[in-house]
Amino acid sequence: MQPDFGRVLNPQTETPLLKALQSCVQKPHAPFYTPGHKRGQGIPASLAALLGAQVFQADLPELPELDNLFAPQGVIQEAQALAAGAFGADRTWFLTNGSTAGVIAAILATCNPGDKIILPRNVHQSAVSGLILSGAVPIFIQPDYDPTLDLAHSLTPAAIAEALAQHPDAKAVLMVYPTYYGVCGDVAAIAQLAHQHNMPLLVDEAHGAHFAFHPELPIAALTAGADLVVQSTHKVLSAMTQAAMLHTRGDRVKGDRISKALQLVQSTSPSYLLLASLDAARHQMATQGKQLLEYTLQLADEARSRLDQIPGLSTLKPEQAGTAGFIALDRTRLTVTVTGLGISGFAADAILNEQLGVTAELPSLQHLTFIVSVGNTSADLEALVQAFGALAAMQGETAETQRRREKQRPSSLILHPLSFIPPSSLLTPRDAFFAATEAVPVAQAVNRISAELICPYPPGIPVLMPGEVISAEAIASLQTILAIGGTISGCADSSLGTLRIVLC
Ligand SMILES: Cc1ncc(COP(=O)(O)O)c(C=O)c1O
Incomplete structure (x- = not known):
């Protein structure tokens, strides 16, 4: 557990990481370290004309004064502890590869190869990357769906309860809260259900980093009982693009395992511009967020x-x-x-x-x-x-x-996503990812195994995941969505002329 600088040594008015970066910028020295532009001295004029010279002076590597993201003991540790205090966490990790890295790490930290994880079918693709990298076996649940609005909402507690009863051996539950549309499910009830089965609740709160800072916003997932929460600080707060945070509460998810997982999915040269922007965004929210x-x-x-x-x-x-x-x-x-x-x-x-x-x-x-x-x-x-x-x-x-x-x-404008339910899964997403594949004309893809995650918008619920059997119904629903002006994401051929299948 990190020392609680946030509540004891360092009040929320401090910005330890930002300040340390500032003093490095002001310290005169000859730079013989990365990055090669050497504090902006070698930056192409065209880039300097767009961004100004100042920003490059702060584009520094892990100098001794700037701590180390993967073994923090100085200003990063202090800044993360302050963030934990502000966001209501016991421990916080700064991320420089977006919520994408955080969601992947959350799955890697909770699932070994072959372990089951319960998650909604309309997860972000980072969760599917997490399944591929970890070798976890997904137990997909259809989210609640509003056919009038044609919007996929959250998982319901009833659907979670049913999945938990059928798969009591699963290792974690993952939910998306809120959805892209700002729709929030019952995270508190779902946390309670997961905990009754001794499972952690992992929350992809990529779009909800602001919730902790105003009482009229929906309850923050951590406050509602989530064990691990990933937030894109860059999406709704003022951090720079890719800057995000992973928070935990309690000890259902082991901190050491999260740290190890994050090392797999983040650069060993994290950007201090991004890290400092997290410190500044936390400071802004902690001191002026409500207003x-x-x-x-x-x-x-x-x-x-x-x-x-x-x-x-x-x-x-x-x-x-x-x-x-x-x-x-x-x-x-x-x-x-x-x-x-x-x-x-x-x-x-x-x-x-x-x-x-x-x-x-x-x-x-x-x-x-x-x-x-x-x-x-x-x-x-x-x-x-x-x-x-x-x-x-x-x-x-x-x-x-x-x-x-x-x-x-x-009436064809509205397609109920239940018609998209794929028949069955023959391979895990990981096995499908590593298998030999080929693109075949769509008509020949029926009853073969999909190598692709194919997701139509609307409603943003994948019709096919890697490893699932391609049914004629799945293809028909994808074709209908294309015909009425929707888009299909995730397949190499978005016109649906061909589909990529697993060779076996
Ligand atoms: C629900 C959800 N989760 C995770 C992500 C990934 O976030 P990031 O872009 O910070 O990597 C996104 C991005 O749009 C998202 O919408």
């Missing part, structure tokens, strides 16, 4: 209600929570349904981005999702509302035509 998020919530709430008044648009609202897989909504996440305008989310995204100067985080067939964070200004939200007003006007939309369109909406 900043108060404003962010106000901006998002106002925009949500103004968007709802534009004919043809509707938004995902906190009042819609109330099912087992959707018990709360992160109000900073704006999901706007555009089908009432008679266009798809993809088409709306292209117009907003190319013509109206507003860029979404995630377009899908029916919706556009926007991340509103402490970095957004009222001008940004004004631009968003104005752009949607202009888009609606371009579509010649009125409340009356919207009602007509809603009635005419083709």
Whole structure:
């Protein structure tokens, strides 16, 4: 266990890592270490013109004053302990390879080859990478699904209870909380169920690093009883891209094993720009988080209600929570349904981005999702509302035509994901990954074993995982999604002309 500098020696107003980096930058010396640009002296002029010279002076390696990410005993240890205090953890690890590294390490730390892990079918691909690297056997559970919104929500406690009853020998439960759309499942109930079976609950909280800092946000997974939580500090807080954190509470997951796993999936030359940005982001949240998020919530709430008044648009609202897989909504996440305008989310995204100067985080067939964070200004939200007003006007939309369109909406637009359930799994994702494979015309792929993770958007629930048998139904549902304007990710040939199969 790390010493509790966060609560005893170092108050949250300190930034030990950032300060140490700053003093290294200011110390005059001749650099004979990596990186080769030598504190910016050799940086190409074109890059310096874009980024300025200053940033390169702080792009330093693991100098003695800067501690060591993989055996921290100095300023990194202090900064991580402060983060643990701020985020409600017993122990925190800084990550320089995103939540991707954290999710993989979480699986490697809890599962040996052949061990079972219970997880939702709509996991992020980093979890599938974790399955491949660890050799763990997935027990996939379908998430709750809203056919009206065509959105996959969270795992439900009932589904977890059933999986635990069938697989009491599993080694861990993993859940995604919140979803990309800000939808939160019942993490507290799921933690309790996992603990009743002596299993740790691992939470991919990539989109929820802000939850601990405002009482009107959904409960943070650690507070709700999760044992290990991975957060993309860069996604919703102010850290730099790729900077993330892994937190633990209690001792169901062994810290030594996490440290060892993280060494497998991170560079031995971690970027101090990223590490220092984690220290600064934690400091910002610990000292001003509530106030900043108060404003962010106000901006998002106002925009949500103004968007709802534009004919043809509707938004995902906190009042819609109330099912087992959707018990709360992160109000900073704006999901706007555009089908009432008679266009798809993809088409709306292209117009907003190319013509109206507003860029979404995630377009899908029916919706556009926007991340509103402490970095957004009222001008940004004004631009968003104005752009949607202009888009609606371009579509010649009125409340009356919207009602007509809603009635005419083709039922084929909604595909229930239960029709995607694959028949069976013959190989683990790891065995499928390492097997010899070949691409075959789609018609010849039926009853063969998939070498690919094939996931259509919508609804973002994989139809095929590596190692699963390719059924005719799975192919038909993928083809339907392509035909109605959806996208297929994960396969080498996204037009679905060929599929990659395992040779056996
Ligand atoms: C649910 C979820 N988990 C994990 C990740 C991986 O996060 P990162 O980009 O920080 O590696 C993402 C990225 O989008 C995500 O959406």
